[in-house]
């Protein structure tokens with residue numbers, strides 16, 4: 001569960017990037033749409049503390065993952081307790097500022113451009129880097145990294161330079177690297193922007209089948225429509241919050257009226 005409590009973001013020059021927003025996200029799949037520069041990335045970055053609110057607060061209640069959620073592939077909305085088990089009801093909420101490190105462990109963030117997060121020379125080293133805290137022993141770390149790569153069909157590329165991967169493979173690797181740490185919530189900022197039709201489909205299907213709660217910022221309205229709930233952001237305000245097709249219609253109408 002993700003809660004925004006009158007959370008606002010003001011830039012150093014005093015300009016308001018995000019006006020106070022209060023909402024609670026319990027759905028398994030949430031999409032965020034809106035025009036360039038409207039504040040979507042800022043909203044997304046608040047969730048894992050990459051951006052701190054200038055006022056108000058953002059907190060998360062990390063759901064426990066339960067086996068079988070991915071296999072069920074359900075698109076139905078559910079609250080964290082029902083979907084992920086009773087433990088989420090008793091776990092303490094984490095504040096994105098006060099509990100920054102715990103929040104960043106619980107919330108994985110995938111950037112638009114994989115190059116922003118793939119920094120090691122080889123594919124496997126990138127995954128190993130993200131596993132350095134959870135797997136202290138090098139042998140265990142390598143084995144876990146290979147398992148993480150195999151999950152996405154990338155194990156054959158383990159020793160390859162990251163730069164020798166296609167854009168789609170890099171995006172898959174970026175997601176694999178973040179998921180290797182087993183975050184409870186995944187936030188992805190325009191995950192399909194750099195991808196062709198086939199890889200867009202691969203990544204979209206992957207994101208929508210994950211057991212994690214997933215927040216997807218996207219300009220891809222087909223992908224946005226597959227969420228359980230959609231937020232429309234405009235000029236730093238969440239101007240619509242609801243069923244994806246109604247949200248997309250609202251966004252299209254606002255563009256047509258502009």
Ligand SMILES: Nc1ncnc2c1ncn2[C@@H]1O[C@H](COP(=O)(O)OP(=O)(O)OP(=O)(O)O)[C@@H](O)[C@H]1O
Nearest residue numbers: 011012017034035036037038039040041042043233
């Ligand atoms: N640190 C900052 N200082 C000043 N302005 C900022 C800062 N970060 C973002 N902005 C501005 O806030 C607005 C919202 O930015 P944001 O990246 O959240 O938009 P977005 O909806 O994700 O856009 P896009 O779809 O183009 O990625 C933009 O006008 C941006 O220039």
